[in-house]
Amino acid sequence: MGNAVCIGAQWGDEGKGRIVDRLSERADVVVRFHGGNNAGHTVVVDGATTILHIVPSGVLHPGKLCVIGAGCVVDPEVLLQEMEMLATRKLLPDPKRLVIADEAHVILPFHKRIDKAREQQRGAGKLGTTGRGIGPAYEDKAARRGMRMHDIIDRARVPEIIRASAMYANSMLEAVGAEALRGDEIEEMIARTRAHGEKLKPFVDDAGALVADAAAAGKNILFEGAQGALLDLDHGTYPYVTSSNCVAGHASVGVGVGPQLLGRIVGVAKAYATRVGEGPFPTELADPLGTQLRDRGGEYGATTGRPRRCGWLDLVALRYATRLNGITDLALTKLDVLAGFGDLQVCVAYEIEGRRVDRFPHDVAMLARATPVFETFPGFGEVPDRPRSLDDLPAAARSYALTIAERLGVRLSILAAGPGRGQEIVLEDPLA
Ligand code: IMP
Numbered sequence: 001m002g003n004a005v006c007i008g009a010q011w012g013d014e015g016k017g018r019i020v021d022r023l024s025e026r027a028d029v030v031v032r033f034h035g036g037n038n039a040g041h042t043v044v045v046d047g048a049t050t051i052l053h054i055v056p057s058g059v060l061h062p063g064k065l066c067v068i069g070a071g072c073v074v075d076p077e078v079l080l081q082e083m084e085m086l087a088t089r090k091l092l093p094d095p096k097r098l099v100i101a102d103e104a105h106v107i108l109p110f111h112k113r114i115d116k117a118r119e120q121q122r123g124a125g126k127l128g129t130t131g132r133g134i135g136p137a138y139e140d141k142a143a144r145r146g147m148r149m150h151d152i153i154d155r156a157r158v159p160e161i162i163r164a165s166a167m168y169a170n171s172m173l174e175a176v177g178a179e180a181l182r183g184d185e186i187e188e189m190i191a192r193t194r195a196h197g198e199k200l201k202p203f204v205d206d207a208g209a210l211v212a213d214a215a216a217a218g219k220n221i222l223f224e225g226a227q228g229a230l231l232d233l234d235h236g237t238y239p240y241v242t243s244s245n246c247v248a249g250h251a252s253v254g255v256g257v258g259p260q261l262l263g264r265i266v267g268v269a270k271a272y273a274t275r276v277g278e279g280p281f282p283t284e285l286a287d288p289l290g291t292q293l294r295d296r297g298g299e300y301g302a303t304t305g306r307p308r309r310c311g312w313l314d315l316v317a318l319r320y321a322t323r324l325n326g327i328t329d330l331a332l333t334k335l336d337v338l339a340g341f342g343d344l345q346v347c348v349a350y351e352i353e354g355r356r357v358d359r360f361p362h363d364v365a366m367l368a369r370a371t372p373v374f375e376t377f378p379g380f381g382e383v384p385d386r387p388r389s390l391d392d393l394p395a396a397a398r399s400y401a402l403t404i405a406e407r408l409g410v411r412l413s414i415l416a417a418g419p420g421r422g423q424e425i426v427l428e429d430p431l432a
Contacts, residue, residue: 003263008228015333017041028219030058033254035226040302070103071254076196101207117178128277208256240279267327320360347372
């Protein structure tokens, strides 16, 4: 069985898009299992950059079946725009290449309005969400009043669901002092949502069954995660997290197949750390070095354009992510960004109230008090543009990457030394 799950091992933005693109070469089916268009997966092919928010990153390889799983929340407007962009490149739309789970939930316009209004009302206590309506859509799902893809394609059900959930949306909007939905806005929303449903109808299917059948027929399945382990709703830095489970175990739930299909677990981590949005970040460099990392690494949100907070690699957090996900293979990205930085610091433990702590604390108040205990690694100079093997790298760069994998007790399988397709060394293809 050549299946794998590819997940973010930090706070998102680890470079999952480009790793999924590379792993897709050997995959037959690529399936997103959670999240929505809060994600921004960047893939650079022959100098052309594509940012995918909801369609799986495997789509840039012709012929792969791309699936948006049941655990996702889908903004029909964004999905249709993305499909249009891909159509101009002759990659989509083709119902045979894109399947949207009939169980996936729909993000409606009022979800975005609530998301933004709530953040505004929180003021300094905001979470720093992407404002894409992700949280409110998952809230409606849990409250059992959400709209699913099989509803949006049914003209009769659309008004019924929108009118019922708009009532709750209005109570929430009023509670945070925002403008409630007017009757005419609701009617317009119904008409637009019906139109979206009609366009998306040919793509909606029983995604779990299709993935299970493909696996039974010996096809390779790649499960594509979004965000990262430390943004996981249960295990991340709550409440500074997203509203879905980002860890590998959720791939089975978010697609609707058994966990025995998951295969290898590829954890993607940057050679340093970044975070976008609020919440504790022990190794953050709020100094010129942090700015230098941001500039060198182009650390600006692929979805919102927000500058990302940058810092040194955190092995306490990575060990936690390794355990949470059961990572078997490490894909280390952006090693080239560290070239020329001089000595590199890696956090190996925290100090909290005078005590050395090796485990990632669940309480964000405690995490906010953590001071990193650093180990110094020798820096390195230029990394070749297209290294073909570890031998092409400066000795200190090679040792940095191998030591991280060793400390995590996982195999170093992929090392990316540039943003473009082909700028990576594949030591072992997890799907081979
Ligand atoms: P939400 O997912 O929009 O509700 O945002 C919740 C938190 O997750 C915020 O800190 C966001 O910045 C963060 N977040 C959501 N999606 C991503 C992502 O794809 N990359 C990095 N951070 C993300």
